Amino acid sequence: MATATDETQQSAFIELGAIGTGAIQAGVSQQARLEEFTARVGGGEFHRPTAVTLPCTCIDGRFGASGELVPNAAGGSESLMVADDLTTKRYAQADDGSTCGQFRAMLADLKAAERAVGGHTAADCHGAPSGCGANDKLPAIYAYVAANGDTLREVAISLLAYEIDDETHGLIVKNAAERTEFSGGDELLSALQENDGRVDVLEGEHTEVLAVINRRPGTTLDRDAVRAAFGDEYEAFNVDEWAFLEGAKAVSEPGYDAEAHKKRVAMFYYNLATAGVLCGPGMRVTVLA
Numbered sequence: 488m489a490t491a492t493d494e495t496q497q498s499a500f501i502e503l504g505a506i507g508t509g510a511i512q513a514g515v516s517q518q519a520r521l522e523e524f525t526a527r528v529g530g531g532e533f534h535r536p537t538a539v540t541l542p543c544t545c546i547d548g549r550f551g552a553s554g555e556l557v558p559n560a561a562g563g564s565e566s567l568m569v570a571d572d573l574t575t576k577r578y579a580q581a582d583d584g585s586t587c588g589q590f591r592a593m594l595a596d597l598k599a600a601e602r603a604v605g606g607h608t609a610a611d612c613h614g615a616p617s618g619c620g621a622n623d624k625l626p627a628i629y630a631y632v633a634a635n636g637d638t639l640r641e642v643a644i645s646l647l648a649y650e651i652d653d654e655t656h657g658l659i660v661k662n663a664a665e666r667t668e669f670s671g672g673d674e675l676l677s678a679l680q681e682n683d684g685r686v687d688v689l690e691g692e693h694t695e696v697l698a699v700i701n702r703r704p705g706t707t708l709d710r711d712a713v714r715a716a717f718g719d720e721y722e723a724f725n726v727d728e729w730a731f732l733e734g735a736k737a738v739s740e741p742g743y744d745a746e747a748h749k750k751r752v753a754m755f756y757y758n759l760a761t762a763g764v765l766c767g768p769g770m771r772v773t774v775l776a
């Protein structure tokens with residue numbers, strides 16, 4: 488990762504660099520307000536309170552979400568399923584072991600516990616099964632975790648001071664490498680709809696120029712407020728990392744902190760790997776502490 492500081496706006500950010508193997512990043516037409524956007528959005532000006540404490544909508548920066556502001560992780564509730572699948576596989580026993588079977592079992596559990604669940608589709612899916620990259624590209628994201636585990640671990644430690652023992656790290660990378668069957672993104676979307684999950688219909692093209700890792704408890708990004716200030720040309724991915732532990736606990740044995748800790752680490756790997764698959768090397772990343 489490259490480190491850069493823009494002196495005029497006093498905004499500190501890093502760029503994904505070699506971690507970013509996808510296409511989404513600031514383009515030529517998005518330079519005019521890039522420094523201002525990085526400073527203001529990355530500085531938390533558009534983050535607002537949320538009453539929900541676990542991730543249940545996606546990090547996607549596009550507009551069109553309706554309803555209350557709720558915490559974000561890759562794919563929404565899918566982050567919790569992946570965190571389980573990469574660690575203790577609690578939900579793999581409940582069904583046929585498919586990603587969709589696990590997702591259904593987990594959603595039913597969360598619904599019974601009256602926890603919020605959700606995800607999204609897109610107004611124009613461009614032929615993609617669900618319209619959510621974190622969902623549709625799950626095979627590529629698992630392959631990314633398997634191939635770049637050490638890098639993910641280094642970033643989690645250097646950027647967020649995570650404590651990751653060798654056993655947890657090895658388990659996550661091994662489980663990512665060993666999964667060869669993936670349900671379709673449309674199947675996971677259907678599972679969400681069948682379990683009364685919130686499904687936002689996001690609009691427009693991806694114009695994200697920044698990914699915010701938000702560590703301010705009880706807050707999330709208000710994309711409508713960002714749009715009011717910057718229009719459709721500048722968007723931000725937002726990862727509510729502060730909510731990861733609560734999400735991990737919701738899919739772990741109560742009181743078993745070691746399991747929840749593993750799942751929090753796995754959730755971060757999945758979220759960072761999603762950024763690695765979707766975003767280019769020029770994608771800026773800020774940590775909102």
Ligand SMILES: [Zn+2]
Nearest residue numbers: 545547619620
């Ligand atoms: Zn998404």
